Amino acid sequence: VKHSSEGTVPWPAEDAERYRAEGYWEDRPLGAWVHEAAQRFPDRTAVVDGADGTRMSYAELVDRADAAAERLLGLGLRRDDRVLVVLPNGWQFVVLTLACFRAGIIPVMALPAHRRYELRFLGNLAEARAIVAADEIKGFDYQELADELRPEVPTLEWTLVSGVPREGNVGLEELLRPGEDPAGARARLDAAAPAGTDPALFLLSGGTTGLPKLITRTHNDYAYNIRACSAVAGLTEDSVYLVSMPVSHNFPLACPGVLGALFLGARVVTLPSPNPARAFPVIAQEAVTITAVVPAVAQKWIEHQEEHRTDQLGTLQVLQVGGSRMPDELARRVRPVLGCTLQQVFGMAEGLINMTRLDDPEEVVCTTQGRPVSPADEIRIVDALLEDLPDGTPGAILTRGPYTPRGYYAAPEANAKSFEEGGWYASGDIVERRPDGNLIVQGRDKDMINRGGEKVSAEEIESLVYQIPGLSIVAAVSMPDPVLGEKVCLYAQMAGEDPLTLEQVQEHLKKAGVAAYKIPEKVVVVDEIPTTKVGKIDKKALRADIAQRMSLQA
């Protein structure tokens, strides 16, 4: 495999120079930051796996990561090769990711929820040479999935498996074992370390167009993302960070997340799910000080605590909440019920992260989504003609800065849509900026459904549903949900007499290998899908229609 370097859009030279001169970019690979922490605190606990009880010191973490980096290279992987990562939360994810950073191998951060459809696409787009997955999760066999993918993703040569590998697959725990010569491995990897401007990882975009997109994050920009978020989240070497949301998401990975903790010599605790009955005792046992969740989980935690009045949250200082809009009323219950400081986070895998500050007045914390974490983040709020709007007037947000890349990976069409002249990224969010600089997310003008923080592209679902015969027009829209905020609803206009059923749609998408969170949970067949004056599907009318139908039902 020879990778095309034109896939990644670099920052213009003059911006790069400024980011260096002003100290945002340090030209130091991600692995070096963790090694530095390990040098300062070799005996401190770096990682605790709350599921299998594994505990790992910093010395052991970097030893395992370096040994694994050399073993990955020994297999035949090379620097700049891409590896499709489909691992659940656990120590293996942490060590493997660090090993990739050390070797200059690029992890593609997929989700365990992804299935054949997503992984085939991502594997081919990234030209992945290996896939790393668990043997099975809740009865789902990932080795079988990998076997199905191998012929569909011709670049794939290795399947790495956590748990019990089948014949021909590589055992991940074996690969991640400590090495014989940590100092030697370290020196060899340091000597061949990736440059700051090299790609470090691929994140998945929330998706507004029909196809998923990859976001190249470089060592320089991601290291700064991590450090800026750590500072604003008050992370120190004494912090204990719990990750219970899928760790391959940017938020729990790097805002400040697992990597923020590992940069500082703090402790990471992993759990495969945020279920409060499981997470709360772990928070107490491990003295967790900070964690990140989506609003739907924050709500579950608040309800659990109100019901059980546990004494398990005594050490928790900061609850970061982001990924979808947190209702103000929910935000107001965090401190009284959970006894910790709420930090709202409005972020995106494409870069820009906004946070409320830990010492902000309660009014700011509960009614805004905060402000940029970096003084170098540039923001504009604009109208449809890209004219700047005054504070207090909602408009489309545009942004650029030292950790917001200037384009998607190998996606010129998506780039033309999402990046404006001058390199501004248009996230598709409708935002109001208050005079104090804090942002309020008022809505969005992108065709995406935000299901409890998991993003679903309407266009992607529609194009898959069109494969079902008998359809004239389909439209995927969000429907309100009291817990998740939004769920996927499908409107259909039939060509003939036969109606479309929910079961039919669900079965079709499941067979197509689509992740469960994207599958519509309601189907509404109508005589005629409404259109706007210019002849586009009127999704606003459909969203209003489903909201009304549901309120009538309730």
Ligand code: J2J
């Ligand atoms: C409303 N919408 C929000 C919020 C994200 C930190 C936090 C979140 C993400 C993330 C992330 C929102 N209120 N507080 O990467 O590092 C919606 C917006 C945004 C999109 C990005 C991080 N926080 N959103 O959610 O790449 O629509 O990143 O453009 O998955 O989520 O989605 P994603």
